[in-house]
Amino acid sequence: MKRILSLIPITMLFAVVLFSCEKEGACDEYNVSEINGDDSHNFGNNCMQCHQAGGEGEGCFVAAGSVKNAALTAPATSGQVEFYTEANGAGTLKYTIQIDAKGNFYTTEAMTLTGLYPAIKNANGTHYMGNSLSTGACNSCHGNSTDPLYAN
Numbered sequence: 765m766k767r768i769l770s771l772i773p774i775t776m777l778f779a780v781v782l783f784s785c786e787k788e789g790a791c792d793e794y795n796v797s798e799i800n801g802d803d804s805h806n807f808g809n810n811c812m813q814c815h816q817a818g819g820e821g822e823g824c825f826v827a828a829g830s831v832k833n834a835a836l837t838a839p840a841t842s843g844q845v846e847f848y849t850e851a852n853g854a855g856t857l858k859y860t861i862q863i864d865a866k867g868n869f870y871t872t873e874a875m876t877l878t879g880l881y882p883a884i885k886n887a888n889g890t891h892y893m894g895n896s897l898s899t900g901a902c903n904s905c906h907g908n909s910t911d912p913l914y915a916n
Contacts, residue, residue, distance in 0.1 A: 795823030796871045797864040799842065804868035807839055808912070811870055812901040827877055828870035829902025831863050831884055832914045839867020840915040843886030851881045852892050863915075875900075889916035 795815070797804060811828035815821030827847075831840040843863045849855030858880055861869045877900045884891045891914065906913045 791817050791824035791872070793823035794872055795821075795825070796873060797862050797869045799862045799864070801862075801864040802866055804864050804866045804870065807867055808903060808907050810901055810903045810908075811868070812904070815870070815872075823872040825870050825872060825900070826875050827859075827861060827900030827902070828868070829906060829913055830868050832867065832912050834888065834914055834916055836912065836914055840884075840886060841865050841867060843884060843915050845869050846883045846885055847875075847877060847880040847897075848883065849880060851894060851896075853881075853883055853890065855881075884913060884915050886915040891916050 807830045809830075811821070811830075812825050813819070815823055815825040815828065817824055827845075829845070831843065831845070832838065833840050840863055842865075845861045845863065846853070846857055847859040848857055859875050859877075861871050863869045863884075863886075877897045879896045881896050882893045882902075902913060
């Protein structure tokens with residue numbers, strides 16, 4: 765009986781550790797934007813403030829942001845963000861993320877974005893970013909210290 769009682773605290777500690785890893789903010793959750801998807805929210809905010817390890821968001825985003833229409837009056841409701849190895853769409857296309865119906869794009873898929881050059885593409889054309897990326901948190905700059913992202 766004494767031996768069973770001594771195992772109870774260890775069992776309780778194991779249960780707490782096991783279930784605490786399954787809370788929101790766990791990085792093992794798959795969360796990727798889709799064409800016509802409408803699960804996103806907080807247009808224009810830095811998505812990765814919440815979608816990070818220990819954050820309130822579902823999954824840890826590797827890249828995320830919001831895209832406005834060409835007139836900068838509303839969210840772009842279609843298109844995609846592409847990531848190239850060279851500026852202006854030159855080099856190799858490495859990754860593509862769809863823009864959802866609310867103008868947001870995001871992914872938890874593993875990708876290395878540092879040094880890549882993004883482009884926003886829709887039916888009206890392509891808008892290129894002239895500098896390479898240092899982060900996938902696009903709204904940490906765009907819409908704050910630089911112009912918002914927009915589609916042609």
